[in-house]
Amino acid sequence: MTEYTLSIIKPDAVKRNLIGKINSILETNNFKIVAQKMLLLSSVDAETFYGVHKEKPFFIDLCKYMTSGPIVVQVLKSNDAVKKYREIMGATNPQNADENTIRKLFGKSVEENSVHGSDSNENAETEINFFFSSREILD
Numbered sequence: 001m002t003e004y005t006l007s008i009i010k011p012d013a014v015k016r017n018l019i020g021k022i023n024s025i026l027e028t029n030n031f032k033i034v035a036q037k038m039l040l041l042s043s044v045d046a047e048t049f050y051g052v053h054k055e056k057p058f059f060i061d062l063c064k065y066m067t068s069g070p071i072v073v074q075v076l077k078s079n080d081a082v083k084k085y086r087e088i089m090g091a092t093n094p095q096n097a098d099e100n101t102i103r104k105l106f107g108k109s110v111e112e113n114s115v116h117g118s119d120s121n122e123n124a125e126t127e128i129n130f131f132f133s134s135r136e137i138l139d
């Protein structure tokens with residue numbers, strides 16, 4: 001089934017000039033990038049986006065990190081996009097991620113793990129709508 005997922009290239013990866021390398025991995029794996037923009041997340045937007053984690057001990061640090069520099073937000077289209085991107089992205093902690101996953105290749109730590117991917121179709125829809133209007137998605 002054709003699906004959509006939200007991807008974020010996080011500040012650590014943008015800072016290290018990894019946008020192209022990550023996009024190349026996405027395209028090699030048959031994802032179509034149907035929307036993409038660079039932006040600086042506001043604190044309010046970071047807190048809203050990661051609202052599900054607001055009780056976690058890492059929440060404040062996570063929001064600080066996600067607002068520390070530009071990010072690239074993307075809508076990816078492919079067969080089985082949500083599950084497939086979670087696989088290519090790798091485990092949250094890069095140390096536990098499989099070989100050749102984006103987080104294993106580029107992640108610096110459990111926090112600075114280079115990319116975000118939606119974890120369900122329902123959340124993908126919410127997250128895509130959080131960042132993009134329908135006219136920005138060139139499908």
Ligand code: IDP
Pocket residue numbers: 053058062091092110111112113115116117119
């Ligand atoms: P996910 O990004 O693999 O879905 P989540 O548990 O949803 O992982 O956590 C969201 C983000 O919060 C992670 O990608 C990472 O940047 C950060 N994070 C998760 N767990 C920790 C932790 O134990 N310490 C610091 N940061 C964390």
Ligand code: MG
Pocket residue numbers: 119
């Ligand atoms: Mg998550």
